[in-house]
Amino acid sequence: MSTAPAAPPPPVLGTYRRREAARRLAESARTVPSLAKFEQVAEDTQARVLTTTETVPLDRLNGWHYDERAGFITHESGRFFSVEGLRVETQSPLVAWEQPIINQPETGILGFLVKEIDGILHFLMQLKSEPGNRNGLQLSPTVQATKSNYTGVHGGLDVPYLKFFQDPARRRVIADVRQSEQGSRFLRKRNRNMIVETNEPVDVRDGFVWLTLGQMHRLLAAKDLVNMSTRSVLACLPLGVAANVSEDEGFGAALARSLAPDGPVVHPLVNVLSWITETRTRSEMRARTVPLSILADWEFTDGRITHRAGQHFDVIGVRVEAVGREVAQWHQPMIRARAAELAAIFVTRVRGVLHVLMQLRAEPGLTDTAELAPTVQCTPADCAQLPPEERPRFLDLVHSARAVDIRFDTALSDEGGRFYHTGSRHLVVETGWLPEPPEFRWLTLGQLEELTQHSHYLNMQARSVLACLRSLFPGDDDEQHHQR
């Protein structure tokens, strides 16, 4: 073209680098040094950081008010988030409901900073206190920032290490994908899940510690320690490498084979994508916001919003006082579950390759209709009151699972910035082959890993419990994969 500028040399052609990252991350997962340093940092931070949270009536929160015109609870700045009513209609005229929901239409960053130390990739993790945490500190990403945080609406200090995530020149991207938050609590909320590697020297601030992936995998087994954001990002890490454990009969080998890209699968990916397309088309919902005051089945009394039958969750107000945080004192609404939830996945070995039974589940706050969810996702206390035919499928099999078949069982918290003392039992149960109901499919970890490169395929609970399953990836200190 005559008017085009003279062609400068194009950049060097690269090839797909995801597998190289996966190889180095798998090596980090196999590396499990002593946790003594981590425990020291946790102890020091615990002594330095103090967050106290007390309940305050929703209608007496400084900075927040009930907007009579809209019927929402909003912040006087117009920022942060609002609590709104939602009316949901499905394609079945028999299924419709109303509920409160958090509207926070902005995309935050959940970021892991990664660096090679002594030849092994290490993750810079933060021990962080959030107002809703049941037990003080939890293991958090390097950066966990709402847009309000990182654009300064909090009037807080700079977010440490944020520059590595914002400046392309300072990092190499391993993954960068927007993923949904809980679609029954948030209206179309998403966060950027980022993993970036740097070669620059990194100054380790108070409360931060370098961990290998193997160390994080060990810590996932501790109750309420690894926070929700960390689990979400862990699930987005590429970990699939060509499996060279073909003779091994153990669970760990079946897991490693499941992660391998291009390994054998029950359902080719094109069929999985078609099943997702079809189910999403069938399960489209219409959801629109309505005033909190007109929600059927919910009442706003005693300074909180509760379900009349005492189910689901409350919206409460809290006053937070934090020493060692960027802002020292504030009020805010929070979600408090009435009972622990359950996120359980069934796994089975098909010719030596682990498959996970995933459910495609519609939730009103999801950006795209339905996402893959754990085999069972529910609040068991609420389900106990339902007649058997209305209970979630496979819940009975969870209740009757034998201890020897339970591969993972840990209570883990929801995000402590929005959820107060709220969490789920995370369960991995090995079963025999089970027939697939229409909304369920047996998938490999490699297939799920391919889908996590893209937004809107795995819901928060699925990512969370899959991070737990992936934590059983055999480490060098680990003999269990040579057994059973």
Add this chain to the structure above:
Amino acid sequence: MSTAPAAPPPPVLGTYRRREAARRLAESARTVPSLAKFEQVAEDTQARVLTTTETVPLDRLNGWHYDERAGFITHESGRFFSVEGLRVETQSPLVAWEQPIINQPETGILGFLVKEIDGILHFLMQLKSEPGNRNGLQLSPTVQATKSNYTGVHGGLDVPYLKFFQDPARRRVIADVRQSEQGSRFLRKRNRNMIVETNEPVDVRDGFVWLTLGQMHRLLAAKDLVNMSTRSVLACLPLGVAANVSEDEGFGAALARSLAPDGPVVHPLVNVLSWITETRTRSEMRARTVPLSILADWEFTDGRITHRAGQHFDVIGVRVEAVGREVAQWHQPMIRARAAELAAIFVTRVRGVLHVLMQLRAEPGLTDTAELAPTVQCTPADCAQLPPEERPRFLDLVHSARAVDIRFDTALSDEGGRFYHTGSRHLVVETGWLPEPPEFRWLTLGQLEELTQHSHYLNMQARSVLACLRSLFPGDDDEQHHQR
């Protein structure tokens, strides 16, 4: 697990079949028999089918009315679609606007039925008349059905061949993905783009004809012949096979290398996905529906809705009379553009591999913020009035392109069920290397093909013009790829 049923044998493990489909489709693309049969069917159908469309004032359409409470134009059944006002706010306080938009929150089917005939995959295509078509018949998918169509709201006849798309036992899925319609005309409208293969005998009805992919590629060069839905589905076909044309210097060989999976690329896919994530985060919009009567810059007079400056498009009413269609006579609103649009892509060869300069473009009706769009997507007549610094980037280079660099140049129509005599000039221009502005990247056809497996990556205009570029895939009758 003790309570699990005895395990039945699991299905046979399959491996990823997309490449096998691509190999067979590439073979179909290379096969270009005579078009005599197609021309005969077109002639016969033209003699049998007659659709006449005349303009009627919007406020005098049978079955439609202006809903005073909502401020929308709706159908009395509450079905089909509505015309609503939209207020759009971007993250820049300086950029906000209002416009009419079509709200049709349901997912239709655009489907190709494929069958092997004499060892080559053939596509069952329909010569179909739509009310907005400028020139009568256009080449349409086997099935092109809104949900109203296929659930019978039209009171029309059964949709022919629909069973192959609905019954999993009767087909093998090649692709099945929901893709967006035009995000500046439709509010979150999507269609299932499906390609399914059958082994059953297929009865060819009047108006239908079997074509190879190579024949369709030739027909794409004809003005207003291959309709928008067909172009959309064509772009979702897997066509990438390992390239064995390493010595060939021609354009066709550079195109084939660009389609090859795992070929060399300027930007690894992980970086492309990160760029999409970042740009989408930055370009989030808020859009909400408002009454048509309050739209700034638009007026509802003389039975149509027009832009006060005579730009963009009109919403008009039409009366349609169709002989040979399932419903004989009806009224409906339609969109009529004020001038032809432009969908232009620049391509360049980087070390013998064709790359396409794609733009990430936000549109208010898109489900997920922004999608990949052609290098230039605009209405040139509207842009001529803008000061130079506000004109779309690269538009000047389109205007000054040399004829020898234009690889494809055909006027093609928008979907004739909603758009009246409206279409775009589709242009493929070969250039030298151009530096990438922040919202632009040079990508290979293989990368774009990988992204079309998933929803919400390529907008309608991008799919449409990429189908045109892919139609230059060399056929066996084609010597041009050995030249230049």
